Amino acid sequence: MLFTTASPQEVELLLSPEHAYDEFTRYEALLAAAGLRPGQADFVHLRKRSIDARGRQPLVRLRADIYRTAPPAELFGPWFQFPNVSRARRTVLIVGAGPAGLFAALRAIELGIKPIVVERGKDVRTRRRDLAALNKQQLVNPDSNYCFGEGGAGTYSDGKLYTRSTKRGDVQRILRLLVQHGATPDILIDAHPHIGTNKLPAVVAALRDSVRAAGGEVRFDTRVDDLVLTENHLRGVVTAQGEELLADAVILATGHSARDIYELLHRRGVLIEAKPFALGVRVEHQQQLIDRAQYRLPDRGLLPAASYALVHQTQGQGGQRGVFSFCMCPGGFIVPAATAPGEVVVNGMSPSRRDSEFANSGIVTAVELEDMDVRQHGALAGLHLQQQIEQRACQLAGNTQVAPAQRLGDFLKGKVSADLLETSYQPGLVSVPMDKVLGKNLANRLRQGFENFGRKIPGYATNAAQIVGVESRTSSPVRIPRDRDTLQHPVVRGLFPCGEGAGYAGGIVSAAMDGERCAEAVKAAVS
Known part of the structure; x- marks a missing residue:
C-alpha cells in the first residue's frame, strides 16, 4: 500500500x-x-x-x-491563535466564567468581538480558600463555592469531558482548545476523557489568560444584580457594586445554580419556563467492589478505576420515570455543593489519577412538571422544589454541612441505619432515613432503581454501600427560552441565553460548544 x-x-x-x-x-x-x-x-x-x-x-x-x-x-498544534480585540468596534458582555462563558469569549475573539466576562465568584486560585472553609469549617460563601467561581461547577467537581451532544458542535475542537491550554493530550484519544479536579484549575486559568492576552476582559467578584432593559431590549447589566455595564449583546451563561438570576428575570418580566430536571442522592462504594464487579478480576492492575452507567424505568405516582446514574466518579470524593447557608447539596469529583479508595455516583430520578407545584410557583416551581428538599436535608442533619445518609441495604428495607460507613465526604455524615429527606414518592422510585441496579452489578445494593443526600443540582430546573435559529430570547432582543443555566447543555463540553454557538449568533446579530 x-x-x-x-x-x-x-x-x-x-x-x-x-x-x-x-x-x-x-x-x-x-x-x-x-x-x-x-x-x-x-x-x-x-x-x-x-x-x-x-x-x-x-x-x-x-x-x-x-x-x-x-x-x-x-x-501537534498549536491549533488556535487569537487576534487582539482590545479596540474592536463590537463588544459582548458574558455573564458567567464557566465553560460556556469562557469558550464564548474565545470564540468571540476569533470573530473580532471584544468579550467582557463578569463572574460573581473568585478566580480559580483564590476560590480554593472558600472551598477549604466549606469542607473544614462548614462555612458557605454564597458567591464562591463548588458551583460559583472561575471555571464554574465543573472546575472543582471532576472535569469529565464525555458528551453525547456531538451534533451541537465540534467536540474535537473543544478538546484541542483544552489541550492547547494545558490539559493532557490523552483527552483526545480516550473514549471517556477526563482531566481531573486537581489539574483542571490550571487549564481554566490558562483559558482566562488567553482571553485577557487578546484584549478581552475578565472581572471577578462581579455579581449581576439588575438588568439594563429598555423596551424589551437588553443593553447591559448592573453589578452589585452599582456599576452599569453596556454592550452590543449579552450572553447569559450563569450555570444551573444561579437562582438569583432566575428570580431577577422573573421579577423583571423576562420570559422563563419551568423545565424537568432530576434529583436524588449520591451512592458511595469501595472502589475495589466496583472494579471487581466490572472487570471480573481480583485486582484491576493497569486498568483505570472502573465506572458504570445504569438506568431503569420505574412506576409510581405520576406515571413512569427514569432512575439513572449521573456523574459517576471512580476513585473519587463526595463534596459539599451548597450555594447558600441552610441547605445541604452534594456532588462528586475525581482527581486525575482516580486513586481514592471510594467510588461515588449520583443516582437520580426524573422530576417532571407534573411533580412540581407549577400552579403556585409558575416558572420557579422546580427551583422551589429543589430548595425545599435541600433545606430539609440540612435541618434533619443538624443545620450544618453534615449530610444525611443511610446504608443502602437499610434504605431498601426501610430501616434506620444504626451506624454508617467511612466516607470521602469531609464535613461528615449523620444517620437519617432518606424517605424523610426526599419524600415517599421520590424515595420509592430510587428504591426501584437500586433494586434493579443490584441485579446488574453484584454486591451493589447492599449495606456495603451508603447513600448521601441530596444530589439536586444535576441540571437547571428553569429554561430561558431562545429562538432556535438566532439563539436570542424570543421577546428580549440582545439576550442570548447560554449553557446549563439556560437549559441548553449538560456538562463541560456541551456547555463549551453552546458558548461558541452563542458567540457566533452574536456575531450574526451585531454585524
Whole structure:
C-alpha cells in the first residue's frame, strides 16, 4: 500500500492492558496490525482508546493511524491563535466564567468581538480558600463555592469531558482548545476523557489568560444584580457594586445554580419556563467492589478505576420515570455543593489519577412538571422544589454541612441505619432515613432503581454501600427560552441565553460548544 501524509493506514486491534499501556509493545503491535516492522513507519498516531470489558478478560481497544512518512504538522498544534480585540468596534458582555462563558469569549475573539466576562465568584486560585472553609469549617460563601467561581461547577467537581451532544458542535475542537491550554493530550484519544479536579484549575486559568492576552476582559467578584432593559431590549447589566455595564449583546451563561438570576428575570418580566430536571442522592462504594464487579478480576492492575452507567424505568405516582446514574466518579470524593447557608447539596469529583479508595455516583430520578407545584410557583416551581428538599436535608442533619445518609441495604428495607460507613465526604455524615429527606414518592422510585441496579452489578445494593443526600443540582430546573435559529430570547432582543443555566447543555463540553454557538449568533446579530 502507498502511504502519504494525507492518507495514513488505519488500524484497529484489541490488546491486553499490559500490552496496551506499554508504549513499546503497543507500537510493535500496531505496526504488526498494519503489516509493518519497526522502522518501516515514521509515526503512529493513536486516535482512540477504550476499555472492552464484555468478555472473560478486559481488553483495551485501540484505533491508530500509521504514517509511512512525516505526519502533518496539524496533528501537534498549536491549533488556535487569537487576534487582539482590545479596540474592536463590537463588544459582548458574558455573564458567567464557566465553560460556556469562557469558550464564548474565545470564540468571540476569533470573530473580532471584544468579550467582557463578569463572574460573581473568585478566580480559580483564590476560590480554593472558600472551598477549604466549606469542607473544614462548614462555612458557605454564597458567591464562591463548588458551583460559583472561575471555571464554574465543573472546575472543582471532576472535569469529565464525555458528551453525547456531538451534533451541537465540534467536540474535537473543544478538546484541542483544552489541550492547547494545558490539559493532557490523552483527552483526545480516550473514549471517556477526563482531566481531573486537581489539574483542571490550571487549564481554566490558562483559558482566562488567553482571553485577557487578546484584549478581552475578565472581572471577578462581579455579581449581576439588575438588568439594563429598555423596551424589551437588553443593553447591559448592573453589578452589585452599582456599576452599569453596556454592550452590543449579552450572553447569559450563569450555570444551573444561579437562582438569583432566575428570580431577577422573573421579577423583571423576562420570559422563563419551568423545565424537568432530576434529583436524588449520591451512592458511595469501595472502589475495589466496583472494579471487581466490572472487570471480573481480583485486582484491576493497569486498568483505570472502573465506572458504570445504569438506568431503569420505574412506576409510581405520576406515571413512569427514569432512575439513572449521573456523574459517576471512580476513585473519587463526595463534596459539599451548597450555594447558600441552610441547605445541604452534594456532588462528586475525581482527581486525575482516580486513586481514592471510594467510588461515588449520583443516582437520580426524573422530576417532571407534573411533580412540581407549577400552579403556585409558575416558572420557579422546580427551583422551589429543589430548595425545599435541600433545606430539609440540612435541618434533619443538624443545620450544618453534615449530610444525611443511610446504608443502602437499610434504605431498601426501610430501616434506620444504626451506624454508617467511612466516607470521602469531609464535613461528615449523620444517620437519617432518606424517605424523610426526599419524600415517599421520590424515595420509592430510587428504591426501584437500586433494586434493579443490584441485579446488574453484584454486591451493589447492599449495606456495603451508603447513600448521601441530596444530589439536586444535576441540571437547571428553569429554561430561558431562545429562538432556535438566532439563539436570542424570543421577546428580549440582545439576550442570548447560554449553557446549563439556560437549559441548553449538560456538562463541560456541551456547555463549551453552546458558548461558541452563542458567540457566533452574536456575531450574526451585531454585524
